[in-house]
Amino acid sequence: MADDPVETVPPVRRTRLAAVRAAAARQVMAISWIGVLAGIVVIGAIATYTAPCGCFLTGDNLLTTAQEFSYIAIAALGGAMVIMTRGIDLSVGANMAFTGLITATLLSRFHLHPVAAVAIGLALGLGAGLLNGLLITVAGMQPFIATLGTMSVFRGLALVYSQGFTLYPPASFTALGQGHLGPIPNPFVILVGLTVLLSAFLSGTALGRHVYAVGGNEDAARLLGIEVERVKVFVYVLAGLLGAVGGILLMSFLGSANPGAATGYELDVIAAAVIGGVSLFGGEGTLFGTVLGAALIQEIQNVLLLERVPGYWTTLVVGLVILGAIGVDQVRRRLRRT
Amino acid sequence: MNGEPDEDGGGRSPAPVLEARGLCKSFGSVRALIDVNLDLYPGEVLGLMGDNGAGKSTTVKILAGALQPDAGEIRINGRPVSLRGPIDARRAGIETVYQDLAVVPMLDVAENVFLGREVRRRGPLGVLRALDKRTMRRQAAEHLRALNVGIHSVRQRVDTLSGGQRQGVAVGRAVAFGRHIVIMDEPTAALGVRESRRVIELIQLIRRRGLSVILISHNLPQVLEISDRIMVLRNGRRVGVVRTAETDMQQVVRLITGAEVLDQPAAQGSEGWAGGEA
Numbered sequence: 001m002a003d004d005p006v007e008t009v010p011p012v013r014r015t016r017l018a019a020v021r022a023a024a025a026r027q028v029m030a031i032s033w034i035g036v037l038a039g040i041v042v043i044g045a046i047a048t049y050t051a052p053c054g055c056f057l058t059g060d061n062l063l064t065t066a067q068e069f070s071y072i073a074i075a076a077l078g079g080a081m082v083i084m085t086r087g088i089d090l091s092v093g094a095n096m097a098f099t100g101l102i103t104a105t106l107l108s109r110f111h112l113h114p115v116a117a118v119a120i121g122l123a124l125g126l127g128a129g130l131l132n133g134l135l136i137t138v139a140g141m142q143p144f145i146a147t148l149g150t151m152s153v154f155r156g157l158a159l160v161y162s163q164g165f166t167l168y169p170p171a172s173f174t175a176l177g178q179g180h181l182g183p184i185p186n187p188f189v190i191l192v193g194l195t196v197l198l199s200a201f202l203s204g205t206a207l208g209r210h211v212y213a214v215g216g217n218e219d220a221a222r223l224l225g226i227e228v229e230r231v232k233v234f235v236y237v238l239a240g241l242l243g244a245v246g247g248i249l250l251m252s253f254l255g256s257a258n259p260g261a262a263t264g265y266e267l268d269v270i271a272a273a274v275i276g277g278v279s280l281f282g283g284e285g286t287l288f289g290t291v292l293g294a295a296l297i298q299e300i301q302n303v304l305l306l307e308r309v310p311g312y313w314t315t316l317v318v319g320l321v322i323l324g325a326i327g328v329d330q331v332r333r334r335l336r337r338t
Numbered sequence: 339m340n341g342e343p344d345e346d347g348g349g350r351s352p353a354p355v356l357e358a359r360g361l362c363k364s365f366g367s368v369r370a371l372i373d374v375n376l377d378l379y380p381g382e383v384l385g386l387m388g389d390n391g392a393g394k395s396t397t398v399k400i401l402a403g404a405l406q407p408d409a410g411e412i413r414i415n416g417r418p419v420s421l422r423g424p425i426d427a428r429r430a431g432i433e434t435v436y437q438d439l440a441v442v443p444m445l446d447v448a449e450n451v452f453l454g455r456e457v458r459r460r461g462p463l464g465v466l467r468a469l470d471k472r473t474m475r476r477q478a479a480e481h482l483r484a485l486n487v488g489i490h491s492v493r494q495r496v497d498t499l500s501g502g503q504r505q506g507v508a509v510g511r512a513v514a515f516g517r518h519i520v521i522m523d524e525p526t527a528a529l530g531v532r533e534s535r536r537v538i539e540l541i542q543l544i545r546r547r548g549l550s551v552i553l554i555s556h557n558l559p560q561v562l563e564i565s566d567r568i569m570v571l572r573n574g575r576r577v578g579v580v581r582t583a584e585t586d587m588q589q590v591v592r593l594i595t596g597a598e599v600l601d602q603p604a605a606q607g608s609e610g611w612a613g614g615e616a
Contacts, residue, residue, distance in 0.1 A: 206467075283444040
């Protein structure tokens with residue numbers, strides 16, 4: 001990495017080598033998702049040999065697992081960017097239920113063209129994110145409090161609108177969430193596409209770098225002329241939009257829209273981001289890591305199922321994994337300071 | 339009087355690069371800055387001194403665009419400017435090295451140098467245009483090499499750097515973009531002896547490049563060593579400006595503590611532009 005003569009500042013030779021080596025070690029430590037990837041591989045290897053059905057490493061099982069975590073992972077892409085700015089979005093699960101519900105109604109009751117219905121659903125999610133962003137920047141509310149409020153508001157709207165009933169989209173609409181591109185489930189294809197696109201945005205554009213700058217040192221960002229409020233509104237809007245993508249896909253896959261859908265997903269989103277190396281202190285993490293985090297949670301659930309461990313254990317194990325991930329994050333920070 | 343070198347020579351050849359007249363700023367009932375004038379000449383180092391709460395930081399923040407004065411005017415090369423934000427100040431050619439350095443630990447050196455004014459590739463995407471990382475890295479490396487601050491790679495994350503190296507990044511940023519003025523707010527406060535030495539050399543290097551420096555510091559020997567003139571604030575007022583060559587530590591201490599006052603408030607209030615404004 002430091003071999004390009006144009007990009008290096010050549011000082012004394014010997015100290016340079018040592019410094020480069022130390023810097024390289026730190027850079028590896030900085031790749032926050034390596035541990036998660038290792039975890040996924042190790043758990044997978046164990047399950048491959050020990051699962052009684054011998055079916056962990058089969059196309060069917062892996063593709064189903066990929067399908068199942070895609071909705072949360074798509075929402076987590078937005079949640080991760082919010083956390084990178086040192087914010088939090090607790091409203092994303094309610095947003096998913098609400099946008100899925102409205103989209104289903106537009107299709108079945110108002111017989112809108114699917115493209116129009118999805119567009120309106122996405123716009124609603126975007127609007128929900130905009131509301132969060134404005135409450136936090138213009139009204140100056142704490143992100144936790146603001147999105148705790150909108151979480152109830154969105155969930156409440158879904159309940160009021162549906163009167164608590166489950167609504168059903170036309171059967172034809174399930175093709176979106178249940179369909180495949182070749183052998184790959186559609187939601188997973190969309191997840192991969194969004195991850196690539198948004199990762200390029202984060203690393204390759206000024207606005208993307210400013211997401212890290214705002215989370216890493218908000219005062220510095222402001223002094224250097226970055227429009228901190230605008231960056232924040234942008235990430236909440238993106239989180240709302242991505243929540244709607246996940247919510248509509250989930251509704252399409254299930255073939256039903258329930259006002260209680262996606263309950264607790266906001267916490268899964270945070271867990272995925274944290275396990276994937278996104279620091280709650282802001283400024284740190286990658287979207288790839290976040291997707292791996294979501295994948296690890298799903299893999300654990302899948303493996304416990306295959307190992308015939310009673311379902312009650314799942315929550316406990318996931319909780320321990322989250323604590324472990326936070327512990328690793330702490331150690332990493334400490335190492336970097338020294 | 340050996341003070342007032344900026345007022346007595348209204349017709350001298352080098353016009354000030356920065357003139358501030360009648361700066362006032364209050365925070366609630368606290369008058370942080372009262373009718374302060376400041377002149378900065380090309381290629382000089384002006385030490386700005388004063389006790390805590392004297393108004394140094396407020397002055398710096400106004401000149402850096404981070405605070406708006408309640409009253410007063412700022413001219414750069416004779417032209418009035420309005421600094422409504424940090425971007426305005428940067429556009430006007432004023433760069434600031436903040437006390438806490440204003441670096442983002444998680445971004446790399448080149449990204450920090452270019453933060454807020456990234457080089458983008460040409461394209462139709464507006465804010466979504468791709469960054470020209472190659473150009474930014476090359477330019478950042480050139481600037482830092484010229485400063486010789488011992489940063490091995492501009493791709494290193496800033497949180498892997500020492501305090502002195504971080505200072506180098508912050509100074510490198512200021513020097514890379516500062517066209518007229520570099521303001522340094524307590525640049526050595528957090529540094530060891532050797533690293534402080536390095537910052538002083540950097541200030542001298544900046545001056546040799548023809549930039550003017552405003553140096554805010556508590557370190558009197560240091561200011562006496564590298565400044566051309568020293569301006570002292572006390573309780574929000576300017577109490578004197580002295581040529582460093584014509585003063586000594588005792589006089590500066592007297593000014594800081596209020597035992598001596600060179601600027602009379604009344605005289606300061608009547609002071610105007612050389613050509614007359616109204």
